[in-house]
Amino acid sequence: MLSLTQQDIVLNQSATDKTAAISALASELSQHGLVADGYVDGMLAREAQNSTFLGNGIAIPHGTTDTRDLVKHTGVKIHHYPNGVNWGEGNTVYLAIGIAAKSDEHLGILKQLTRVLSAEGVAEQIQQSTDASSLIALLNGETQLEADVDAALIALNFPATDLLQLTAVAGGLLKNHQAVGRDFVADVIAKDASYLGQGLWLASSRQDVQRSALSFVTPLQELQVEDKPVKGLLMIAAGNASYQKPLKQVSQWLYQQQVQRLFEGDAAKISSLFADSSEPQTSADANTAVYKIRNAHGLHARPGAMLVSVAKKFESTIQVRNLQGDGKSVNAKSLMKVIALGVKHGHALEFTAEGTDAGEALNAIGDAIATGLGEGK
Template sequence: MLKLSIQDITLNQAHEDKQSAIAFLAQQLTDNGLVEANYLAGMQAREAQNSTFLGNGIAIPHGTTDTRDLVKQTGVAIAHFPNGVDWGDGNTVYLAIGIAAKSDEHLGILKQLTKVLGEDGVEQALQNAQSAEQIIALLNGETQLAIEFDASHIQLDFPASDMIQMAAVSAGLLKNSGSVDTAFVADVVAKNPTHLGEGVWLVSSNKGVNQTGMAFVTTINQCHFENQDVKALIAFAGCNSAHRAQLSTITALIADQAIGSLLSKSALELIALFNPATAEQASTPASNGDANSAIYKIRNAHGLHARPGAMLVACAKKFESAITVRNLDSDSQAVNAKSLMKVIGLGVKHGHQLEFTANGDDAQAALEAIGQAIESGLGEG
């Protein structure tokens, strides 16, 4: 199977438009002895048929079936665009994978990319990537994109009597979830936290961290540390940049003099604030009571595999409304239509009927756009 490697990647490229980017990739494929010089025409023709944009900042330009005889050897050329390239239809590409394939080897790459196409934070991670190793790890699904923070990382109204107990409880929550080991616990307990204001404190460590995580603990008792009230402690375990969004949220609360608002929030409210992706996964799809719904038949010959699935998800993500979808032919449960992994998991085949339900101000527009996308073949004609 065709696989991606660091040797295939050219970093820090800048191109004004996708035609220039595709020409660069075609030249790379030619220089590497993978294709004949006029393979570019096939790549341009394929792009003219349907956009090769997959979603999450990734495109896979390749030739048409008519130009497969120009392929000397199956392979790829990958270009990284930290400033992005306009790929049309409002889509920006940060990584383009130019494919030279004698048959359908590119389907293997689509399969490899299935997970990363459904993850939040991929586009920013690709944009900020500093090395080929980082990009390959990201494409292989080996990079942590979202912080570990759910109900198991929250302890409200703990009867702590001092800061040491608060630190021990927060570190224990992270240890119990597997994010850290005992080295982290020992380091956090020994550290002096930083006061953020209104009795909210913060402590962090990168020792003994397996994956970046966050814990939140409040106390029901009256505690003090360095002559300041202790009402809550936020603990970060960091081994990458997955906690950047949470730090930005905390910074914004401090700037708005609203850090104390954390003290009155429930566990679900804290999750929604600091980790909306987890909150979305935990939520139950809305009922059809006041929602807009529509049923569409999938016309794609091979059903919803990675590419048309990604196009469907990209369409749904353009709207603010909450959108769910279920496969009427398999009696599936409704899933989030903005999650590629969940859409692929429906096992949609040619001719299957999908019921979409949308809640929100732009619900009707969303359903109409999804219907049009399905009717047009979801990028497959």
């Protein structure tokens, strides 16, 4: 399986424009025996067809299908631009990932990269990176980018008689998860929890944290602290900035008077509120269609970009999931998220659209897939 190593990354590069950046990547691919010299023409031609900018400061320049015979070995070379490169249309690239692929061998690593690079705050981390080891750890998913929030960290209807017992239980959940140590638990118990409103309380600490994580506990019967209701306690282990995303979601619920959703449903449903908060939600009345991908090399960058381009023409909310993947739906108008689905030849995609032009959108997507998404039938 294709994997990234420190030898694949060159830090602190500069380029006058994207043509110079692509040419430099092509030269490195050639120097390492991955491609023949003419591959640069295919990379530039591919860029002229459709921008390879993914978002979050990332671009993935690669050749056209016509120049695939110039690929000697599948591989990846990465150039890091701390000052950025103008990629056109107001987009700035801090990391250019040059891809040489003989078939679909690169889809696995591309899926991993897009999942990592779509996380909040990654663009800033990439731009500010100063060593290859930390950057490769980030790209390989070894750096925590999302705080842990799962059903095992949620305890509902605990028979507590006061807020301190809830605090001890929430800290214990994080400790059992191996996210924190004893000093963390001692610190949160020693401090008073903060009242956020609508029955929700917050406790947190940065001491003795191994992984950023959130736990949530509710009492069997509603409690009172200084005439304030205690319906639930949220606890944050703040190991790095990844806890900020779910905390922002809680702030939004507070502002919208929607905290009650945390006190309803089971642990799995509550944890999914955090996990799915970045994706649009659709109702039971939304339109759905399933289409099979016929492209020989799956949804790599070019057909993926074509699919996203079609989806963006419509006002409706459109989600898509790979029925041969992990089952998670993503925004069909985000190239990075679509590529992260890891769609290969023969995979079936389920599209769900909601809005005034939902039916028209699904028909257009079906037609685009049937005609090969820019690559022919």
